[in-house]
Amino acid sequence: MKQKITLKHIARELSVSISTVSKALKNSEEISKDTKDKIQAFAKLYNYKPNNIAISLKNRRTKNIGVIIPDIVHHFFTTVFRGIENYANAKGYNVILCMSDESFDKEVINMELLANGSIDGFIMALSAETQIKNDYNHLKEVAEQGIPLVLFDRITDEIECDKVVINDMEGAYKAVTKFIEDGRKQIALITTEDYYSVSRERAKGYKQALLDHNLPYRENLVLKLPFMDVDELAINEFLDREKIDAVLCVNEIYAIHSMRHVQSKGLSIPKDISFIGFTDGILSKYSTPGLTAVSQHGEKMGAIAAEMLIEKIESEKEEETYTTTVLDTTIVARGSTNN
Amino acid sequence: MKQKITLKHIARELSVSISTVSKALKNSEEISKDTKDKIQAFAKLYNYKPNNIAISLKNRRTKNIGVIIPDIVHHFFTTVFRGIENYANAKGYNVILCMSDESFDKEVINMELLANGSIDGFIMALSAETQIKNDYNHLKEVAEQGIPLVLFDRITDEIECDKVVINDMEGAYKAVTKFIEDGRKQIALITTEDYYSVSRERAKGYKQALLDHNLPYRENLVLKLPFMDVDELAINEFLDREKIDAVLCVNEIYAIHSMRHVQSKGLSIPKDISFIGFTDGILSKYSTPGLTAVSQHGEKMGAIAAEMLIEKIESEKEEETYTTTVLDTTIVARGSTNN
C-alpha cells in the first residue's frame, strides 16, 4: 500500500520548502524554471494530487452540493437528479445525495449535518411531512447562515430562495383541453390531498380548463386520495360509480391502475375512455396502450436548479435577489388518447 | 446573515484558550465544572457545531462514502442505492453519488476525484464500457492506496475486494425450472451480449436448467442483443420466427416489449406463451398481465455492500481477506405465468 504523497514529502525529498513546492506546482512566476521543472517532474512521477479536504478547509469551499429528495426510487426524482449531477459534474462539483424518506425529521437531520461545512449549497424537494407540518425552520436556519438554497418541484412560499417548478397548472390545463378537443365531456381528475403544492396547482388547471370551455366543474368527478398508499379500491369504486369518458391522473401509478381496471371491465382505451397521466415516466412508455403523459422535463429541471445554485455559490456579491423559474410542460401523445 | 461560530470565537469571547473550549465541549475531566458549564452554555446559546471539514482533515476520515453507478434512472440501481444510503446514514456516513453513464472515462475521472481525500471508501457497479475494455487500473490504483472498495452486481474477477452479487445463474435456473414444471417445452432466452458478468451467468443457468431436465439447448432459441438500444425489430422477428411457448428475459424492458408484441398478434399470456423477467421492478408490477419476475433484492444488496464497506473502513487491522456475498433470488409470481 503506497501512501498518498503530500507537499511536505516532496519538499523534504527535494530539499526545498513547502511553499516553493506549492508555488512550483501552480506554475508560479516566482519560481525559477529549473526548480519548477524538477518539482513538477517529481510530482508527476509520484502522481501527486492535492488533498481535497485541505483545500476545502483553506478555501472554505467544498465543491460539494447537497441534494435532499424524498425518495430515490422514483422516476421523476431520478431524472432531476441526473440533470443536477451532470451539470454539477461539468462544473467540477460533486453531489451528496440524501433521502428524507418523506420524513420531516430525516430532512432536518440531514440538512443540519451537511450544513456544518460539508457542502456549499443545497438543492431540495420538500418531504411530504414537511409540507404537512408547514415547518420550515431548518430551511430558514440554513438561509441565515448564508448557504445558498434552491427548491424544486415541491416548494413553499414561506422561504425566499431560488426555485424551479414546472407549470403544473398549465400542464393540467393543457391535458384537459386536449380531452375537450377530443370530444370528451365527462372528465375526471384523480389526485392527492391538497398539501402538495403540485397537486393544488394541477387541480386548479383542471378546473380552469373546464370553466374556460364552458363545461361544469363537478366535485364528484374529482377523487382525492391520501398520499403514501395507493388506495386501489377507492379508485375502482370511483371509476365504477361515476360516468366518465376521460381521466387525468396526477401520477403514473393512478393512471396505470385505472387503465387496468377499466380494461378488466371490458372498456376500450381510448375509444370508451381515455387517459392522461402526469410524469412521463417509464410506466407511461411501456403500458398497453401507451399512456399519454404530461412531461415534466425532470432532467432540464435538475440542470437549471444546479445552474442557479452554482451561480449563487460562485457570485461574490451578496445580493438578495431570488428568481423562480417555471418550466412549461409538454404533452407526449400515446395510445391512451385519440391522436 | 449570522456567521458560523468557531472554537476561536468562543475562546476569545470567554477569555479562555481554544484548547480549553475544545476540551470543555467534550466534557473532559481536565476542565473544572464551572468553566465547562460556562462554555457549554455559551456554545449551546450560539448553536455551535464543529466544522466537518476541519474534523475530516484532522482525523483523516471524512465519513463520506463514494458510490459510482452506471445510471441513476434505473430501478434496480436506485433500490441498491436506497439500501446503501439507509445503512450508511444510520452509521453516520453520507453518500456522494456519481454516475458513470456507462462510460469508462467518466468512471475513472469520478474515482480519481473522490479518491483524493473526499471519501473513505467506494461502492460501485462497473460501467458497460469498463467491462468491455476490461481495464481496471483505476480500481487497482485505489486499492493500492488502501481505500476500501466494494463491488456489486457488475463485478470483475480481476480485482480483489469485497463483492456482493446475486446468484444470477440460480435465478435463471429457477425461472427455467418453473417454466418446465408448468409444462413448457420451447423455452427462449432474450439476453445481452456476453460482456456483462450478469448476462453470462444467467445464460449459464438457462442452459443448465434445460440440460438437467433433459431438454435440448438450442442456440436458435437464444437471442443476444447488443446493449444500449433496445432493438425492437430484432425481438419481434425473433418471436415471430421461432416456435416458443416461454421466454426468459434478462431485463424488464425486453420482457415488456415481447409481451406487447405477442399480445398484438393475438396470443394469450400465459395460455399460449408465458414470460419471466429479471429485476422485479416497477414495470413488472404494473404491466398487464403482471410480469412474473426474478427479484434481485436490490435494497438488501445495498445494505450488505454498505455494511461490508464500513466494516473495512472502521477496522484498524489491515488484513487482506475479501469476501463475496451471493444473494439468492426469489421468483415473484404474477399473471405472465401459470401459477
Add this chain to the structure above:
DNA sequence: TATTAACACGAAACCGTTTTCGAAGGGTAA
C-alpha cells in the same frame, strides 16, 4: 564603491479542529 532593483526562495500565518505536554498555583505531608 555604494545603492538599488530583480530574482528566487523560505518563514510563518491561516483555515478549524484535536491532543500532547508543560506549567502555574494551591494544598498537603514530612
Add this chain to the structure above:
DNA sequence: TTACCCTTCGAAAACGGTTTCGTGTTAATA
C-alpha cells in the same frame, strides 16, 4: 520550610494545503 502532588488550564504541533511578506543573493546602475 521544603518537597511533592493535584487541579486546571494554555501553548504548540499536527492534519495538508495557500498566500503574504520578508530576505539573501546577484547584477545593474550611479
